[in-house]
Amino acid sequence: MSNSLDRRSMLKSLTTMAAAPLLLSSFGCAVDRLLRPQLDETGISPFTLIGAGDQHCTLSLGARGRTASQVQKVLDADPSALAFAIGDLTHSGQTIEYQTYYNNTWGRFKDRTVFGIGNHDTMYALPRGAAYYAYTGAPKYYAKTLGNSWRVYMLTCMNATEGGVSFTEQLAWLKADLAEHSASHHILAMVHYPMFASVCEHHLKDMTSKPRVGPMWDALQGAGCEFVVSGHAHRWERLKPMLRDGTASNDGIRQFVVGTGGVKLRGIIQQHPNSEKILVEYGVVRYDLHPDRYEWKFINQFGVLRDSGSQACRKVLAPVGV
Numbered sequence: 001m002s003n004s005l006d007r008r009s010m011l012k013s014l015t016t017m018a019a020a021p022l023l024l025s026s027f028g029c030a031v032d033r034l035l036r037p038q039l040d041e042t043g044i045s046p047f048t049l050i051g052a053g054d055q056h057c058t059l060s061l062g063a064r065g066r067t068a069s070q071v072q073k074v075l076d077a078d079p080s081a082l083a084f085a086i087g088d089l090t091h092s093g094q095t096i097e098y099q100t101y102y103n104n105t106w107g108r109f110k111d112r113t114v115f116g117i118g119n120h121d122t123m124y125a126l127p128r129g130a131a132y133y134a135y136t137g138a139p140k141y142y143a144k145t146l147g148n149s150w151r152v153y154m155l156t157c158m159n160a161t162e163g164g165v166s167f168t169e170q171l172a173w174l175k176a177d178l179a180e181h182s183a184s185h186h187i188l189a190m191v192h193y194p195m196f197a198s199v200c201e202h203h204l205k206d207m208t209s210k211p212r213v214g215p216m217w218d219a220l221q222g223a224g225c226e227f228v229v230s231g232h233a234h235r236w237e238r239l240k241p242m243l244r245d246g247t248a249s250n251d252g253i254r255q256f257v258v259g260t261g262g263v264k265l266r267g268i269i270q271q272h273p274n275s276e277k278i279l280v281e282y283g284v285v286r287y288d289l290h291p292d293r294y295e296w297k298f299i300n301q302f303g304v305l306r307d308s309g310s311q312a313c314r315k316v317l318a319p320v321g322v
Contacts, residue, residue, distance in 0.1 A: 053231020
């Protein structure tokens, strides 16, 4: 009798231990569900990107330190994952802001970060953008292949006088690279200014960036781009896939806005008609990129899952080399 009870007690303890991650997950401590790489039905582990824009590094750590910690957890759990920082890493674009204030939080995983430039990175310190480029080592625009089936385009919406580029030259490069890779890769892009976003209490105007982002949007859409990630607007926003004219369409590109890395957040005064989800809180977004779909999870600064979803890719990839 005693041995039987001991075995039952042991089994009960083991069952309780096995269930613990599920119980934690249901209360927002999403250890397994958010952090650990998961195989899909094909047996292929997805490629993971996690990050945000608009850290606006200054003396105060605050939310910037907590969002950096959420990124660090994912990178520690998945050695192949990469972080991204999509513009306005600092407030004034000064060397000390990158080397000290950014470096002590998001800079901890600098060597695993893909960088994009924002208007605050070029706004105040002269020459414009010089401290950003020196710290990150990033080109002004570039593309990177992620795993076997995705390619990310890091683009700039800063013109040459703002420490950016010739838009004509960038667009020509983008079209040429898309022509080479779009048949064999799913496409995503990152650029600081959103093409579409709701009107916030700070900007007090339509956030549509047609003059700067519009031509790139057309090129990306023609290549079957799945989604674009931006910052600049200080909140989380997910919008429906759209064409350049703002028409919702299954043939369009989905816009994500993730200006939530640490800057002061701003509320909404007019919601975009194709907006699906708005959260005015700090956090990071995780993208899991599969061969046939992408998944997103917006995780707030305290590690709680606040928005998630999955979207099938619109095209079937040709084998590499075909």
